[in-house]
Amino acid sequence: MPLFYMQGMPVGAVAILLACVASIGGFIFGYDTGQISDILVMDDFRHRFGHCTNPSDYSTCDFTTTRSGLIVSLLSIGTLAGALAGAPIADYLGRRLAMIAECLLFMVGLIIQLTAFTVWQQVAVGRLVSGLGVGALSAAVPMYQAETAPTQLRGTLTATYQLFITAGILVAYCISIGTRHLPGDSSWKLVIGLGMIWPAMLIFGISFMPESPRWLGSRNRPKDTARALARVYGIPKKEADTNRFVQAEVDEIMNQLEYERAVKAGWIDCFKPRNKTLYRTLLGMSLQSFQQLTGANYFFYYGATVFQGVGIADSFVSQIILGAVNFVCTFGGLYVMERFGRRTPLIVGGIWQAIWLFVFAAAGTAKDPREDERIGKLMITSACLFILGYAMTWAPGIWILIGETFPTRTRAKQGALSTASNWTWNFLIAFFTPFITSAIGFRYGFVFAACNFAGAATVFFFLYESSDLSLESVDNMYNDPKCKPWTSRHWAPAGYSSRYDLVEQTKAAQARKPPLTATEEHNQIEDVEKGGRGAADRGGLVPGGSSHPPTGEESAIRRTPTRINEGEVDRGTTFVEGHGPDAAGYTVPMTKSGPTGGVGVAHKDTHGNAPAK
Template sequence: MISKPEAKLEPGDTPALSNAAEQTISFAACLLGTVASAGGFMLGYASGQISGFFPMNDFAQRFGEEQADGTFLFSAVRQGTIVGFLDIGCLLGALLAGKLADAAGRRWAISLMAFFGCVGTAIEISASRGRWVQFALGRAVTGVSVGSLAVVVPMYQAESSPAAVRGLVVSLYQLLVTLGIWAAEMVNWATEARADSGCWRIPNGLGVIWALALGVGILFFPESPRHAFRKGHAEEARHTIARLAGLDPNSPGVEREMAAIKAKLDEERRAAETRWHDMFTGDRMLYRVALGVVLEACMQLTGVNFFFYYGTTVFKSTGISNSYVTQLVFGSVNVVCTVAGLYLIHRAPRRAALIGGAACMMACFFVYAFVGHYSLDHEDPMRTPAAGAVLIAVSCLATAAFASTWGLLVWSVVAEMYPSQYRAKCMALATAANLLWNFLISFFTRFITDAIDYFYGFVFACSCAVAVLVVFFFLIEPKGRTLEEIDTMYILRVPPNKSGKWRAEDVRH
């Protein structure tokens, strides 16, 4: 068993050679990734719709606070609570997802959590006038659903996909998140002119369609081969690997991957019984848990959600005052660049893409902070059109950089870095960190910008600089590796800056 860098491998424990060269981009693998990624669409749709509800008259009259002049507004606390309860639910769902995925299996966990999302939608839609707390609690229930899916879907994709296309397949999750946001914005734009409750109830109710499609559709696909193998279903695992890789079940590539999975499982069983705290004390596990948590936190602290929350303010400098048009602009940039990023991540190393994306966002936020604070006329932005144009350009560029790199890759690299016996729990913890920071940003941004206005960009710029350092010094290059090879590289303490050239056959018996 490998337990430290200088340890010898037993002959049966030799990592498999990468099978990427033998594998094809099979239709089955792409279809599995796309259907499972509907969980990402649910998350994006739930997140993207709420900002469009607040300007709707019927929504404000039902859940807002009446003013002396008869208008209805939302205080910072009430608005932050309604928005943030989705993230609170997501946090709870992420923490519960690991146990559920191990107990029920990845596929059934996805189906159950998808159906649970329908409960949250029903609570939201049935909220009557003045029952804003009920609406917020409904968002929390929906959050439990999509938060669990944010853990289990990338895990299922990573464990099922061939190494040749694993990054691409897992990244489909983020693509569907962006499409969900864009779809919510489009539906809001189509219904916002209605005078009745259909303006917000129709967009809300459509969420049931995506939940039912995922809950039923995922049951037509096989269980994760690695989970199936751990449960004693070796032949099921073999045929799933072969089908998704486009290979014959008895081909050398499938044999090597089965041998690698068996070697890792045998290694786990030779060790003492796994307890929950072993996810921190296991071989190089504290390093990997901390890295996953930091990467997921950095994904939020790159600041892209700031543009989605406050893009309306930026675009007012060009005379665009319709908030629904603003949302569509950013949403469209997000979708287009996410699609372009799928090609990038299939070709480029993960480390280089993450470092380049964070560096670009850092530069954008420095420009944003300086121009917004010193050059933009805050009282009448129309008097400084050049500054407004710069803010729009860097906002769109930062969104593009995030969509094509960090938005796609973090889910993938985090899903790949843990061994099977810890993967569910570790991914739950890492995803919880992502959702916690998402909540903190969504709830406190309005208070922070009221205090330091555009200087808030410096916070995100410094966070992006930290993200560059974290990836360069700590993340091992996973592109083209099997999950078992990645685990071995962390255990052997392969230097991250040299990990792209490491070969499994370099390990000596």
Template sequence: MPSEKSSAGSNTEIQNASIQVEPPAKKESSDGFYDNEVLNGDTIEAPKRGLLGYLTIYLLCYPVSFGGFLPGWDSGITAGFINMDNFKMNFGSYKHSTGEYYLSNVRMGLLVAMFSIGCSLGGVAFARLADTLGRRLAIVIVVLVYMVGAIIQISSNHKWYQYFVGKIIYGLGAGGCSVLCPMLLSEIAPKDLRGGLVSLFQLNVTFGIFLGYCSVYGTRKYDNTAQWRIPVGLCFLWALIIIIGMLLVPESPRYLIERGKNEEARISIAKINMVSPEDPWVHRQAEEIIVGVVAQREQGEASWKDLFSVKTKVLQRLITGILIQTFLQLTGENYFFFYGTTIFKSVGLTDGFETSIILGTVNFFSTIIAVMVVDKIGRRKCLLFGAAAMMACMVIFASIGVKCLYPHGQNAPSSKGAGNAMIVFTCFYIFCFASTWAPVAYIVVAESFPSKVKSKGMSISTAFNWLWQFLIGFFTPFITGSIHFYYGYVFVGCLVAMFLYVFFFLPETIGLSLEEIQLLYEEGVKPWKSASWVPPSKRGGSSEKIETQKKGWKKLLKFPKSPDQALSVHNLTE
């Protein structure tokens, strides 16, 4: 590797260099994916894509989004491990009065929480690699760390502390993925598809949870360590998929331009959009990124204190990122999964593994809806609807649990009718969560920060997500054992706060490029008016054109042909 001195000198040369963009060449022929048009004046229309174009973009981005599978897989298999006899025999305590092995509340809480601690530290520790080595190589490194943690876990035998150490290291890698993968997705995705492509990360989280449930369901009848070692061993297959995928995915054009590799940046933009690097639209996209990079260089080298800058509105975005990621855990989603077995037992489903698969199925298919609609209805509407709907579900769920589930006391038979009603609202709640907050929280964090401090801002924000997951995972067994279903009312209060915060402080960013989002924040647009904000490059004469294109809500049902059309549709239907 180059020395620090030479690296510093290189950076200085890049900063002082005059960045030149070659004049766009005329396109000689169509590539079969798009049909480009150059409008009168300087406005260049974005590529129009057909079904093959959409499919290609999603396939290129999928290996990056698969990083979400790693934390999801751990959640799925851990939920099964705590009920496995061989796992409890290896890492639990022996109760002489019953002659059985068990996991104490403390050890069970730590089993879940240690992974979250590792994720929190990993996101902060490895985010720096994205700025120094590039997004793709950084992802490969954190996946290798993840594999080391899996090796330590799978080799554990009757030593619970060894398993927990492996769990922390395992979490370091998964936590790094939770920052780096959404970061890369947000930087390579076309702006009109950015929400859906970043949502793929959360879709893979739910896919990992679902397959994790299925895995432990399939191994639950083994009477040896294969019960839990097979699911842990499958981690190596998931890691290998990501590493191979990084060979196919283009590097972030913003990272490349920051390193002075302008030509490689154009190739990256062209590859993800399936057009020629000499296409005029590609040159225009590169110019916009260069302008943003130069503007940030003029502010000096990035440092941690830049996160607290009020002038550049970074502090406001950091607070938003932290709170959105905190609220993601305070929705109460993990509370539902914790109490799922108890609720389903009340209507005759006594197999906890079957319960998990039912909840995991609802979770997975609901997230698919988010991928399809988030770039059509916007971030604010998703979050506001999700908070309101989850609040209604939680009030009903908690009230039935407190008043109706055990009409004759906790030791008496439960009410089957009340149990059925709670199952319905459990599934509807998970639908509302998975189709709104679960993916959109990652989108908001991934697209809010300027590239200069993006790795730092995302790592801090995501760390709070894992910190709260640790707190909820560790303390929930104690809280629910004390106040039972009254715990749901705590989350109701959190959901009210979430709704109010989103309405008053979170701007709409649908259809905007990352550079345009920066301008949105700098202009100080009121969040509740941000949906009608138009970037400076599209003001003036374009407003007359937009005015003549109003076609009502039916236009939302069609896939937009270009990022500019996606923005126009959203503005017109507000």
């Protein structure tokens, strides 16, 4: 049974569990990111793999700029390749099996690192192999979450991926401070070895989760699709083939996929301007690039080194403080992205981050922080306030957008390209940061501040507001010529008075008849575009004249037997079984909270979706 109702829709415990289990993929990435910052300053690691002027004195051992850059950044080269391969692997194997295979690959990389003793290249290669697994997971996990999570919780559940990244970073910092004084190579090998636990947890947990309903639908398995959706909604398995919530979404998924099979997409289709596909490919790649260019990984990869340069006696403690701020504030990010949408938090966050990076860079440039303790404290405070803004906006927001911005037929490939863009800049920052900081010092912060301003401007001028919309409706919005990014918050398909009206009627439309086939609907659209009356004669109403199959809410409108003027529609009443305002039907007043008794029940307070009388 449903765990709870949200905005009138049932949500099962599995919906929460699958988001948390899949997000362990983010924890793996965060843990691997956080550990290298502290391992680089551990005595035994520097003695084994660094350059020592006096081998008997650990304090004389250090890494050359090139060597430290390669050890840190080769993980990113692996993740770049893994992200590109992640989409076709997930399409071929399925989302769950792909994640299992990628976890195993990550564990192979850890074994390579653990068996290294004096050859630093072996550590670097091990991180490269681990990166292949992490990169593929970064493509598969957000895709799986976006395709499986209920629409009304999609933003929050997808953002758990970023929450788990921050948790992994914090855990790595805490483990490192506990092992740093252990004798010999156990100080750093224990940190790496414990990384085996997280992929094992993901392999075990994902084995009990449902497969992506949209992937099952693409394999022409509607019954399995219905069962997967039923588990997400918390509906008993035996009701999967009859429940109206489930069948309505199955119809929508299968209808969309039927259309997509007629217009199969390859990699080249991601760069075609039709239906704003190229626009969204470039937008996704740009946003992922700007997420790296915020400067967050400057602190996560080299934080211990940075804080040593600030004059902090114990940089490990400073790293933990930074990691704790990052983790705790990400919880706020889950609320912010759900409550305020996507555009506003990213714009405000970009400006906030730029301000504090400017303070960080200006303080470090104006005076040597090692000579003035107050300057050092100001820089740490600025770094923490920067991370606060990043954790609540750009960190979770970009991963949410990657799961919901692209059309279904190219979503996997566009997601892979966007994620690959993220990892490309991840590598560039990881590798070149030692060279840049040695040349310009803390002025590096000015570069990231400018990038944050540029990211905020990109969001304002190019990103559409996709909160509260189904994945299919997001596609319609991007293709509406009357909708602009700065007005998109108020967009709703033709036949709806507002975004809120769309959300409410989409929920009520769960009680509708099965939709027309994709072929019939596509023919209706062509008739309207050619100026014909075929669609109208068949009772169709084509919102916006779009050239793609309708979403569930649009189908519900098109099946009304007569064309209705917007002013004649009674927004306070919903009719089921396809009846229009001029026909008899059981009325269901709109509510913002769901019924306690479930579907098919007419409650005394008139809540619920009861059968037509």
